[in-house]
Each structure stands twice: as structure tokens, then as C-alpha cells.
Amino acid sequence: MKMPVFVVTGFLDAGKTTFLSQILEEEGFSEEDKTLIIMCEEGEAEYDERALAEMNIDVVSVDSQEEFTSDFLKECARKYAPECIFIEYNGMWKADDLFNMELPQGWFFNQVVTCVDGSTFDMYINNMRSLMMDIFSRSELVIFNRCDPSMPLNSYRRSIKAVNRRAQVIFENENGEMIPLTVDEMPFDVNADVIRIDDEDYGLWYIDALDHKEKYDGKVVEFKGKIYKSQDLPDGYFVPGRHAMTCCADDIRFIGFVCRTTHEAALKNNHWVDVTAKVRYEYFPAYHGEGPVLYLKHAVSAPKPEEELVYFN
Secondary structure (H helix, E strand, C coil), X not given: CCEEEEEEEECCCCCHHHHHHHHHHCCCCCCCCCEEEEECCCCCCCCCHHHHHHCCEEEEECCCHHHCCHHHHHXXXXXXXXXXXXXEEECCCCHHHHHCCCCCCCEEEEEEEEEEEHHHHHHXXXXXXXXXXXXXXXXXXXXXXXXXXXXXXXXXXXXXXXXXXXXXXXXXXXXXXXXXXXXCCCCCCCCCCXXXXXXXXXXXXXXHHHHCHHHHCCCXXXXXXXXXXXXXXXXXXXXXXXXXXCCCXXXXXXXXXXXXXXXXXXXXCCCEEEEEEEEEEEEEHHHCEEEEEEXXXXXXXCCCCCCCEECCC
């Protein structure tokens, strides 16, 4: 029997317990479903254990990371025999330690949700950027709570999308109400016959193109990129892109969209080119779904930009 494991992570007082309590109160969790919550830290909010018991939900706490082992999880599986598991994971613990752990038979990671206190996000991102980005890279959903519309929410969202293009990012105010984001005004003309992306704007365009099919589908774009070829790509495809520092100096990644060409042999790997291409949104295996696919019109050799790294603000 398959037992889904839902991971809710984030730093202390980020709202993990409050979020989980709200989820468990919603329709779908009843005494017919044996559920287990594993708490890896205790914050200000507490579970109503009496109410949870009525829903056939057990809660077990772990006092230290040393106790959080495969053997501990196997003992939980034996003792509680859960059909659904929630792990309220300590954001100060490395994500790899959890996701590389051997799970009890039948358990599988189903979803990762990260809770973020918007009022302290800048402090954490400036001091623990690598740790935070590691968590974001594994999350299907990132919830910023305690936000104010005056905060640079679009910038926060771009930070997440830079490391995880598939993550859903939402923002809530102090009352738990969702804050709708205003559309960023791009520093280039999206209505031009040919949309020219300057070197310093590549990161902004990359994130915007992931989320706004309506802006770019069928449009022609021009930008400078480095040619990347891989055996993982089908014949006739390459990626013209840029390197981006997504979390720290030790985590520089190559980002870009796949590009279809009939002149692949003429394109030299790692060479800089000025690309002119039409954008289509199609299914592509590397995207695990639909995404921007470029259809090359021209690629002309070009000097490398003064600043090779991409930024997202």
C-alpha cells in the first residue's frame, strides 16, 4: 500500500503549524484516514491534539536531527500504521538529509510546501541564502505569509522562480488573505515586432517568459546567449542561454530555453551568438510539460557581454 508523505518546511515561526492545521480541518481528512504528523520543531503555534485525536490523527515530536533517522521513521510506521504522513520539517536542517533518507516501505514523497514569513524574508535570504534556495528548489508550493503589498513581492517571486520554475508562489497578508500581484513592467517593449532583450535584462525576460505565455507566444525575440549543446537534447535542438547565480557563488546554473534549428552543425558549443527566434509554447520533455520553445531565425557570432552572470532584479 502506498502512503503519501507531505513535507511542510520553513524556518521557525514561518507558519508551518498554522498552515497544517488549516489543511487538516478542510474536507478530506476524517477519522477514516489514519494520519500521522511528525514535528521536527515546536514554534509558537500548537496543534489542538484533542481535535486531531477525533480525526484519528497522531502527533509525534523529534527533539533533534540526530533522532530523525530512517530507523525512527520505520518505528513510526510500525507503531502508528499511518495511511498519510505529514512531516513538519525544520528549515535549519538540510533538505538533502530528508530527501536522501530511506523511507519505510510504501512511503513516498508526494508534495513539498515551504512557508515563509514575509516580514523576515530579507533577513534570512541575506544570511542563509544557500539554505533557503535549497528548500525552494524542492518545493511545489511556496507560501509567503504576513506580507504587505509595499514589499517587493515580485522580486521575491523571481528569486524562487530562478531556482524552481515549476513552483507555485503565493502571498498572504496578516489576515491570511491572498495578495494579488501586479504585473511587472518590463524594461523592453513586449509589443514590438521584434522584442530586443538587452544583456542586463535577460534574467527578467527569462522569468517573465515562463509565466506569461500570452505575452510571448508567436512573438520574435532577440538576445545574446551562449550556445549549449547536450546529448540529452534531440537532434536539431540546442539551448542559447546564460549562467545565473541562483543562490550563492557556489551555485551558478545555466538557464535558457530550447531552440529548434535546421543549421545545428554550424553552431559551435560555448560560443556567444546574437539570437533571433520566434517563441512558441509547446510540450518538451526537458520541461516535463509545456514551455517556451524557440524557433531559430538567425544566429550571428557575437562578443561575450561585459557581465556574463544573470541577475533577477
